[in-house]
Amino acid sequence: MKRFFTKLCVLMMAFSLLAPLWGSLPTAQAADKKDGPLKVALLIGNRGDMSFFDSAVAGMEKAEKEFGKKIDVKIIEHGDDPSGFEPNFLDAADSGVDVVIVSSTLSEFVTKYAPDYPDVEFWIFDTEFDFSKGDYPNVYSIVYKANEASFLGGYLVAAQSKSGVIGFLGGIDQNIISDFLVGFIQGAKEAKPDIKVATSYVGSWTDSAKGKELGIAMYNQGADIVFNVAGGSGVGLIEAAVENKKQVLGVDSDQAMMYKAQGKEDFAKVIPTSVLKNVGDSLHRAIGLRLEGKLKLGANEELGIKEGSVGLADNEYFQAAYPEDLRAKVKELEDKIIKGEIKVDSGYGMPTEKVKEIRDGVKP
Secondary structure (H helix, E strand, O other): HHHHHHHHHHHHHHHHHHHHHOOOOOOOOOOOOOOEEEEEHHHHHEOOOOHHHHHHHHHHHHHHHHHHHHHEEEEEEEOOOHHHHHHHHHHHHHHOOEEEEEHHEEEEEHHHHHHHOOOEEEEEEOOOOHHOOOOOEEEEEEEOOHHHHHHHHHEEEEHOOOEEEEEEEEEEOHHHHHHHHHHHHHHHHHHHHOEEEEEEEEEOOOOOOHHHHHHHHHHHOOEEEEEEEEEEHHHHHHHHHHHHOOOOEEEEEOOOHHHOOOOOHHHHHHOOOOOOOOOHHHHHHHHHHHHHHOOOOOOEEEOOOOOOOOOEOOOOOHHOOOHHHHHHHHHHHHHHHHHHOOOOOOOOOHHHHHHHHHHHOOOO
């Protein structure tokens, strides 16, 4: 403990000396600050969710293949026990790396500790960082416009729905998930103004049994397809779809192709497409920019359809499930979003009461 506080004091002194210099640097970084590889630590919950965290890992593996000896990556699984989040975060920050990458799960520790580690960059993916809370020239945050891709997914599945009821399974009721939800409902209503959307939250990212239970309940309400925005809990939803001969709108990664690659064709067949949040590609992109000295620290960066960071998975299942005219209509809507002709509502900054109003307005 004494060693930690001594180190903390030294780092705070260093920060006070370097702060004026940072203030003059628009990107708050120097690609040539040292010889050797860029050392990066990626902190994730657990591998094997077949969506969000697996996508992040895939992006780092892609970066390792492309950039070779220019980077040195280690992946740390912090698990699901909140008591381990902070120790794992501090261990990574203290490990001598240049960059610590975390998801929104650990963003509070970036807020708390980033000023104490001025020589470490902290990258956060999937959240809007609040830079007004202090001086954070060593922080970079990626915000995905999941609402845009969710709009397309909502339109697609509502247009195809035979029952007039679709579903939404969220992991935890929070802003990130609301961003998916409000875009999904808006797109669904664009296709069918009277569409009904059953909504449930697992309260966890890892409880697949609960995910399955809630999935079965929504299918029993008449939903012919349920949007899976529940992380590892969504595995149970897919099991429910297989057993009940229903469908799942995948999330984050191309879940159908991931399951097919594992030989789980029964899972793949119930996922006609996925709402992509290309986490891996965005991290790969960030590393490339960092190596070129072009990554803009001290700011949030929003990535949407226009930047190729979100969209719908176009694969063999997508082609088979949806007729050409419907696919063409979705492409038309995508172009209108890019041009700004369609503005998709976002859950970020939306009052809880408004989200509830939208959700309740389409309740079966």
